[in-house]
Amino acid sequence: MAPPFPAIVFDLDGTLTSPGTTRPAPGVVALVQTLHARGVPLALATSAGTAAARRVLDDLGLLGCFGSVAGRGVDGVLAGKDAVVGEALLGLGITDAAPGSVLVGDSPADVEAAVAHGLVPVGVAWGGGSPEALRAAGARVVLEHPDELWSVEAS
Ligand SMILES: [Mg+2]
Numbered sequence: 519m520a521p522p523f524p525a526i527v528f529d530l531d532g533t534l535t536s537p538g539t540t541r542p543a544p545g546v547v548a549l550v551q552t553l554h555a556r557g558v559p560l561a562l563a564t565s566a567g568t569a570a571a572r573r574v575l576d577d578l579g580l581l582g583c584f585g586s587v588a589g590r591g592v593d594g595v596l597a598g599k600d601a602v603v604g605e606a607l608l609g610l611g612i613t614d615a616a617p618g619s620v621l622v623g624d625s626p627a628d629v630e631a632a633v634a635h636g637l638v639p640v641g642v643a644w645g646g647g648s649p650e651a652l653r654a655a656g657a658r659v660v661l662e663h664p665d666e667l668w669s670v671e672a673s
Pocket of ligand 1: 529530531532533623624625645
């Protein structure tokens with residue numbers, strides 16, 4: 519059976535973790551594990567340092583689920599979210615995302631980066647951004663719970 523999504527890029531803070539913490543947001547660990555088990559290529563795009571992001575994923579037991587982790591480089595320079603998402607996709611070997619590929623994030627900047635890369639912009643309501651701001655930035659849907667991702671239409 520084909521994976522349910524061609525690829526998914528996740529934001530870290532406020533999306534996989536509760537805002538400002540390294541604790542997992544409720545339901546996200548199970549979601550990521552299920553997506554991985556079903557063969558969906560997963561990438562992380564964060565404004566945190568790449569090494570720190572890898573440690574957080576490892577603490578969550580999810581590092582092995584991600585084929586690509588992109589963040590602030592060792593030089594400390596933070597590219598815009600748009601560039602980080604591009605790097606995250608390249609880490610999966612993707613230069614041109616297939617239709618139905620998704621970005622999940624909690625900030626308008628995540629949504630804007632998704633649009634720039636042709637990804638379906640999916641907002642989350644448990645992070646730092648308001649659902650209204652996410653929709654205004656172009657989010658197709660704002661999830662109240664991670665399991666709602668399964669009802670996002672692929673196209
Ligand atoms: Mg975030």
